Amino acid sequence: xxxxxxxxxxxxxxxxxxxxxxxxxxxxxxxxxxxxxxxxxxxxxxxxxxxxxxxxxxxxxxxxxxxxxxxxxxxxxxxxxxxxxxxxxxxxxxxxxxxxxxxxxxxxxxxxxxxxxxxxxxxxxxxxxxxxxxxxxxxxxxxxxxxxxxxxxxxxxxxxxxxxxxxxxxxxxxxxxxxxxxxxxxxxxxxxxxxxxxxxxxxxxxxxxxxxxxxxxxxxxxxxxxxxxxxxxxxxxxxxxxxxxxxxxxxxxxxxxxx
Amino acid sequence: xxxxxxxxxxxxxxxxxxxxxxxxxxxxxxxxxxxxxxxxxxxxxxxxxxxxxxxxxxxxxxxxxxxxxxxxxxxxxxxxxxxxxxxxxxxxxxxxxxxxxxxxxxxxxxxxxxxxxxxxxxxxxxxxxxxxxxxxxxxxxxxxxxxxxxxxxxxxxxxxxxxxxxxxxxxxxxxxxxxxxxxxxxxxxxxxxxxxxxxxxxxxxxxxxxxxxxxxxxxxxxxxxxxxxxxxxxxxxxxxxxxxxxxxxxxxxxxxxxx
Numbered sequence: 001x002x003x004x005x006x007x008x009x010x011x012x013x014x015x016x017x018x019x020x021x022x023x024x025x026x027x028x029x030x031x032x033x034x035x036x037x038x039x040x041x042x043x044x045x046x047x048x049x050x051x052x053x054x055x056x057x058x059x060x061x062x063x064x065x066x067x068x069x070x071x072x073x074x075x076x077x078x079x080x081x082x083x084x085x086x087x088x089x090x091x092x093x094x095x096x097x098x099x100x101x102x103x104x105x106x107x108x109x110x111x112x113x114x115x116x117x118x119x120x121x122x123x124x125x126x127x128x129x130x131x132x133x134x135x136x137x138x139x140x141x142x143x144x145x146x147x148x149x150x151x152x153x154x155x156x157x158x159x160x161x162x163x164x165x166x167x168x169x170x171x172x173x174x175x176x177x178x179x180x181x182x183x184x185x186x187x188x189x190x191x192x193x194x195x196x197x198x199x200x201x202x203x204x205x206x207x208x209x210x211x212x213x214x215x216x217x218x219x220x221x222x223x224x225x226x227x228x229x230x231x232x233x234x235x236x237x238x239x240x241x242x243x244x245x246x247x248x249x250x251x252x253x254x255x256x257x258x259x
Numbered sequence: 260x261x262x263x264x265x266x267x268x269x270x271x272x273x274x275x276x277x278x279x280x281x282x283x284x285x286x287x288x289x290x291x292x293x294x295x296x297x298x299x300x301x302x303x304x305x306x307x308x309x310x311x312x313x314x315x316x317x318x319x320x321x322x323x324x325x326x327x328x329x330x331x332x333x334x335x336x337x338x339x340x341x342x343x344x345x346x347x348x349x350x351x352x353x354x355x356x357x358x359x360x361x362x363x364x365x366x367x368x369x370x371x372x373x374x375x376x377x378x379x380x381x382x383x384x385x386x387x388x389x390x391x392x393x394x395x396x397x398x399x400x401x402x403x404x405x406x407x408x409x410x411x412x413x414x415x416x417x418x419x420x421x422x423x424x425x426x427x428x429x430x431x432x433x434x435x436x437x438x439x440x441x442x443x444x445x446x447x448x449x450x451x452x453x454x455x456x457x458x459x460x461x462x463x464x465x466x467x468x469x470x471x472x473x474x475x476x477x478x479x480x481x482x483x484x485x486x487x488x489x490x491x492x493x494x495x496x497x498x499x500x501x502x503x504x505x506x507x508x509x510x511x512x513x514x515x516x517x518x
Contacts, residue, residue: 016389063390084386093392127343130275131322131394131509133352250390 001106002072009083010103011036013054013067015095018134018247022060023067025052032058035095036069036087043086044077055113055254059206061246063135066098066117066253070109104259115182115255117199120212121248125192136193137212137248143219145194148186151218151228152196155184155211162235164211165204176235177204184211197252210237212244260365261331268342269362270295272313272326274354277393277506281319282326284311291317294354295328295346302345303336314372314513318465320505322394325357325376325512329368363518374441374514376458379471380507384451395452396471396507402478404453407445410477410487411455414443414470421494423470424463435494436463443470456511468502476500 002008015032025033037049054069073083083100106112121136123129128138160176167177184198196212214231217223222241231240261267274291284292296308313328332342342359365371380395382388387397419435426436443457455471473490476482481500490499 014389016392065388065390088386093387093389093397096386096389098386127347127355127357128352129324130273130352130355131324133275134393135390138352 005075006072007075007077008070008072008103008107009100010107010109011069011071011083011097012099013069013095014065014098015063015067016093016134017058017061017063019094020060022062023054023056023058023064025049032064032067032095033069035091036097037071039087039090040071040073040083042090044073044081044083046074053109055109056116056118056203056251058249058251059209059246062249062251063247064251067251068109068113068254068256070103070107107256109254112256113202113254114257115199115201116203117197117252117254118203118208119250119252120196120198120208120244121189121250122194122196122212122216122244123192124194129192132193134247135250137216137245139216139219141220143194143216144221145186145188145219147221147224148215148219150225151215151223152184152186152198154225154228154232155181155198157181159232160235161204161207161232163231163237163240164207164214166206166210168205174235179204179207186215206243208249209243209246210240212248213241216244217241264334265331266334266336267329267331267362267366268359269366269368270311270328270330270342270356271358272328272354273324273357274322274326275352275393276317276320276322278353279319281321282313282315282317282323284308291323291326291354292328294350295356296330298346298349299330299332299342301349303332303340303342305333312368314368315375315377315462315510317508317510318468318505321508321510322506323510326510327368327372327513327515329362329366366515368513371515372461372513373516374458374460375462376456376511376513377462377467378509378511379455379457379467379503380448380509381453381455381471381475381503382451383453388451391452393506394509396475396504398475398478400479402453402475403480404445404447404478406480406483407474407478409484410474410482411443411445411457413484413487413491414440414457416440418491419494420463420466420491422490422496422499423466423473425465425469427464438463438466445474465502467508468505469496469499471503471507472500475503 021029023032033052041049084097087097123136158180181200280288282291292311300308343356382395417439440459
């Protein structure tokens with residue numbers, strides 16, 4: 001709930017993650033939240049940049065087309081204040097506010113979200129594609145798409161994803177990290193592009209990149225459905241494939257309950 | 260024809276034009292041809308960077324997926340010299356050699372070409388798309404696609420395109436610049452993406468960007484098929500729309516006669 005005198009705004013945001021150290025604000029590092037908060041503070045003449053809460057805290061280099069966030073701003077802002085226009089004038093095209101409006105009663109960008117949808121792009125070709133290079137992981141080895149699809153199928157459902165997460169600092173090593181994956185699968189885009197789409201109620205840290213790293217290893221012939229399931233059961237990253245690089249990942253959208 | 264002691268190579272090249280002042284080599288400016296020639300000279304241990312001849316001399320900031328070029332290299336290069344690998348190791352992913360092989364008898368990348376195929380991307384949405392920003396022109400005004408399609412139809416055929424070209428220095432102002440456009444049309448891509456594909460035996464300088472500038476003006480309601488045809492007939496750029504920006508344009512492919 002916003003504090004007295006504040007009103008909550010709901011934002012729909014897209015960004016090119018290349019130039020940022022992730023979404024979450026950090027002192028003395030360029031972050032999406034930092035850039036947004038500064039742009040809002042500057043245009044709304046606030047004394048301090050307001051905290052910004054998002055649905056999916058994307059890592060350094062990860063992109064978004066449909067990030068959702070909320071920010072609490074003074075209820076007495078001038079009626080003429082156009083947050084979307086004010087921010088886009090300062091930050092577009094690296095960061096773009098696609099929509100901004102007063103949030104509904106009880107809305108919290110993080111806690112109200114019921115699902116997050118990510119897409120990971122792979123260019124599977126002998127040589128990279130210069131125009132897709134900022135947005136897709138180039139994998140030169142021929143990939144076995146059928147094996148990758150079978151392994152992706154094994155991820156759907158409720159599992160302990162400890163073996164595919166960067167553990168939050170201070171958490172016990174044998175604590176399960178259970179997430180419900182509602183869909184996960186590969187599709188073929190134009191030319192040599194492979195798309196991995198995955199949806200879950202929520203994700204743990206580096207989960208999508210860890211899963212894509214493991215799936216591409218399967219596609220290279222270094223594993224199969226059984227090794228994927230074994231890693232899920234083992235709950236350890238020992239022997240796991242490297243996480244896929246961040247620049248292929250994009251937060252596509254976030255789901256909320258119908259109002 | 261290559262000079263005695265030289266052998267002609269045929270190259271298929273892709274590049275992100277953002278960092279280059281166009282394809283053609285220029286002293287003291289980063290160009291695609293300059294980067295390629297330096298990379299070849301370095302890896303093949305040539306005394307001088309070899310001249311590179313291309314099918315479509317793209318302007319500063321214009322991209323290519325399917326540029327074709329030739330370069331004449333010493334016939335006695337070591338058999339182990341792998342031009343594609345050697346160049347890609349140095350220049351990828353900004354510039355990528357997709358294929359390199361000895362050219363067929365009489366091949367000339369520029370003069371043997373029978374058609375060039377360009378694509379221009381427009382994002383037509385109220386706000387820009389951060390992930391497409393390097394590759395597409397963002398037009399916020401709603402565009403009338405039907406009017407743009409009708410105007411594009413009027414371009415097909417053999418016309419004097421003086422009114423849509425940057426005139427080569429030294430050419431007479433009343434000299435016609437006739438080109439044969441074999442196809443030109445808009446299609447709708449995913450989301451808010453509009454694609455303009457145009458093919459011609461050859462293009463004059465800034466022709467595609469001038470045409471897209473004029474077509475988008477039509478889409479904004481500032482003109483129609485009749486004004487498009489009038490500008491073709493008038494043969495002058497006076498009163499013409501600004502050329503579309505270079506970063507939306509890509510040389511997709513080049514056609515040659517079957518061997």
